[in-house]
Amino acid sequence: MLGRLATSVSHDIRNSLGAVLLHVEVLEEEFREPSPESQSVIAESLTEVQTQLARLEELVQNYLSLARVAQLDTTPQDLGTTLQAWAKEWQALTTAQGVTLQLTGIADCGVVTIHESTLRRVLLNLVQNALDAMPQGGTLTVTGHGTATHVQLQIHDTGSGIPTEQLPRIFEPLYTTKPEGTGLGLYIVREIVAAHGGRSQWTVW
16 A cells, blocks of 8 residues: 555655746746746746645655554653644644634543654644635634543534545545545545544534
């Protein structure tokens, strides 16, 4: 499976690198021989370069998270405190898109044995999926509920949702419903959660 994913990731990396190189050439030409439209062309090219570099970073981090699943070194942590710290990082993403971020019941999650960086990748992937579903804004709610033996985390958004017929396949590797998707995001969520002894479930509200 890692081999299949490596092939897919390398294809996406080449595509993004190709786009970056193309726009670098455009920038070089505009700096060498400015045109009346140079300002707008340069701005568009820089935006595209930033977009593709962010995509590359996401691809690499997703793949590295999956590669680490086989050997997770977990430590006990206060999950509520950890989630609040992550939420501060997400705030810039949600605010920029007009999305309200809400945390509910997080303080009561208690101490949980986790691998912090991979679990952070789980939540970040889910947050990014939620933002993709709310391009015009909305509400993103992270809810926590802890018992003596289990912790349940829910990510709920007010976005467009996924068609019912596609739900059985959303955790499959390399399956995506997005034109620019890699098919890694939710698969990685499932694998990391399973490596922590948990399970993932998608619910239509």
